[in-house]
Amino acid sequence: xxxxxxxxxxxxxxxxxxxxxxxxxxxxxxxxxxxxxxxxxxxxxxxxxxxxxxxxxxxxxxxxxxxxxxxxxxxxxxxxxxxxxxxxxxxxxxxxxxxxxxxxxxxxxxxxxxxxxxxxxxxxxxxxxxxxxxxxxxxxxxxxxxxxxxxxxxxxxxxxxxxxxxxxxxxxxxxxxxxxxxxxxxxxxxxxxxxxxxxxxxxxxxxxxxxxxxxxxxxxxxxxxxxxxxxxxxxxxxxxxxxxxxxxxxxxxxxxxxxxxxxxxxxxxxxxxxxxxxxxxxxxxxxxxxxxxxxxxxxxxxxxxxxxxxxxxxxxxxxxxxxxxxxxxxxxxxxxxxxxxxxxxxxxxxxxxxxxxxxxxxxxxxxxxxxxxxxxxxxxxxxxxxxxxxxxxxxxxxxxxxxxxxxxxxxxxxxxxxxxxxxxxxxxxxxx
Numbered sequence: 001x002x003x004x005x006x007x008x009x010x011x012x013x014x015x016x017x018x019x020x021x022x023x024x025x026x027x028x029x030x031x032x033x034x035x036x037x038x039x040x041x042x043x044x045x046x047x048x049x050x051x052x053x054x055x056x057x058x059x060x061x062x063x064x065x066x067x068x069x070x071x072x073x074x075x076x077x078x079x080x081x082x083x084x085x086x087x088x089x090x091x092x093x094x095x096x097x098x099x100x101x102x103x104x105x106x107x108x109x110x111x112x113x114x115x116x117x118x119x120x121x122x123x124x125x126x127x128x129x130x131x132x133x134x135x136x137x138x139x140x141x142x143x144x145x146x147x148x149x150x151x152x153x154x155x156x157x158x159x160x161x162x163x164x165x166x167x168x169x170x171x172x173x174x175x176x177x178x179x180x181x182x183x184x185x186x187x188x189x190x191x192x193x194x195x196x197x198x199x200x201x202x203x204x205x206x207x208x209x210x211x212x213x214x215x216x217x218x219x220x221x222x223x224x225x226x227x228x229x230x231x232x233x234x235x236x237x238x239x240x241x242x243x244x245x246x247x248x249x250x251x252x253x254x255x256x257x258x259x260x261x262x263x264x265x266x267x268x269x270x271x272x273x274x275x276x277x278x279x280x281x282x283x284x285x286x287x288x289x290x291x292x293x294x295x296x297x298x299x300x301x302x303x304x305x306x307x308x309x310x311x312x313x314x315x316x317x318x319x320x321x322x323x324x325x326x327x328x329x330x331x332x333x334x335x336x337x338x339x340x341x342x343x344x345x346x347x348x349x350x351x352x353x354x355x356x357x358x359x360x361x362x363x364x365x366x367x368x369x370x371x372x373x374x375x376x377x378x379x380x381x382x383x384x385x386x387x388x389x390x391x392x393x394x395x396x397x398x399x400x401x402x403x404x405x406x407x408x409x410x411x412x413x414x415x416x417x418x419x420x421x422x423x424x425x426x427x428x429x430x431x432x
Contacts, residue, residue: 041100123155146182239281258312301409331372382400
């Protein structure tokens with residue numbers, strides 16, 4: 001009986017101990033998951049060497065007295081394989097820390113089947129500023145030791161600038177002579193210290209201001225029931241709504257959807273930028289925020305920042321009343337020629353991968369991308385997106401049907417109730 005009582009007491013103590021531990025583990029896991037949900041997408045950029053070529057960074061030592069047998073000198077740049085491997089390691093570190101990682105070298109079996117339409121908001125890059133790399137061999141042991149200082153920089157695509165910069169040391173040791181694992185782990189150790197910095201955690205966990213599921217609504221623009229406009233009238237009415245989109249990587253076109261400052265353009269025009277410069281018809285340049293992009297359709301939605309009082313959108317033909325042979329006009333900013341106007345016809349309808357295209361013989365060139373393709377009533381039927389350019393090939397331009405693009409970007413058009421509509425779904429102006 002005494003033995004049974006002792007064992008019962010021990011069992012009760014063990015059960016009590018585990019009952020204290022389980023809630024603590026569950027609470028920790030819950031907190032970690034909440035951090036994951038609030039983090040923005042992060043990318044690893046380049047990891048480069050900032051040590052001058054030819055500088056001695058260490059050497060190989062033999063024997064108990066550690067006599068140097070060989071010198072190690074810095075090369076002009078990191079080996080491609082080393083940089084790729086380090087980038088993969090850092091992406092894994094970010095993922096394990098709970099951040100949404102935009103992987104540069106996807107290892108997933110399904111990587112080719114998944115299209116990511118949203119680039120990373122934050123880019124992390126590193127410059128190696130100091131290296132002390134040594135390997136040692138003796139009768140007892142062979143190993144490599146690496147000490148590195150890395151200047152880490154955190155770039156915010158939203159503000160288009162570096163928002164954090166700091167040099168952090170890291171060191172590691174690996175068995176064997178000239179073992180690159182020591183280098184990998186030294187950089188990883190420095191990166192782990194970076195992710196532990198409170199300021200970095202605060203920046204990377206900033207909530208996303210625009211939820212991806214948000215719907216946007218634009219007001220239908222009333223149109224005239226009078227006879228079709230001349231080309232001159234059409235251009236004069238349309239030009240004030242055409243804009244030029246500028247990013248660090250190039251320029252393209254776009255057009256205003258309404259007076260709130262919503263702009264439609266191509267995804268390849270805005271690229272990975274979160275903010276762009278927009279040149280308006282009057283020559284002024286304002287900031288624009290990329291609200292949404294669809295890489296598959298090659299479309300993007302931009303919103304002008306600040307109060308907009310003197311901008312107007314273009315009427316949309318969102319009922320798909322487009323016919324082969326009808327006259328169309330393209331307006332955009334090809335090359336350095338702003339607000340260029342070309343005309344042609346709808347040549348056909350094509351299907352390319354997962355998107356529909358309007359084929360046109362209207363002249364389009366680099367810089368036209370993102371501009372409107374209009375019918376002769378001045379209503380947008382498509383977004384100029386690409387052309388086939390080759391020797392002996394002419395008149396093969398393509399535009400995205402505006403109705404499909406609005407649907408993919410979750411943009412709807414509100415038409416006044418109980419109003420007479422034209423064939424494109426817009427309310428008609430009444431004349432007495």
